[in-house]
Amino acid sequence: MLGAVTIAAIGVAIWTRPYTVEVFRPDDGTLMARYRVQRNWRGEQVARGLQEWFLPAGACYRRQEVFGAILRDDELQGDRKAGAAVYPPHRPPDPPTADYVYWLRQDDIPVSTDLPSSSGELFSYP
Secondary structure: OHHHHHHHHHHHHHHHOOEEEEEEOOOOOOEEEEEEEEEOOOOOEEEEEEEEEEOOOOOEEEEEEEEEEEEEOOEEEOOOEEOOOEOOOEOOOOOOOHHHHHHHHHOOOOOOOOOOOOOOOOEOOO
16 A cells, blocks of 8 residues: 555656747747646646746847746646736847737737847836
8 A cells, every 4th residue: 555655756856847849930940949848637737937938049038937828739728827028138030020019019018110130239118
């Protein structure tokens, strides 16, 4: 009985341990997002911690602590608890991509047509 309980506990610990999932762009295969997830009892991948989104050039342009959203179709969906989004210094894409502009608008960051992408200087949001 003790052996069965031990084996079951090890199995549950392995099943529910947090791990990282990387999502790549279908057109060119570059890293698009890195999610920290954990399986729930139904086997769904649930966000558990720091999530990151990347530009095609490889720079991380958005980080956010997210808990509770379910990873489906390479996106975090559903109810979530989320911390404030952080935009590390980066060079905006030229021209800005749809997913880049989506996150700026979602986080209420003003989107201008003169993003300093070609100046060569790093850019971060307040």
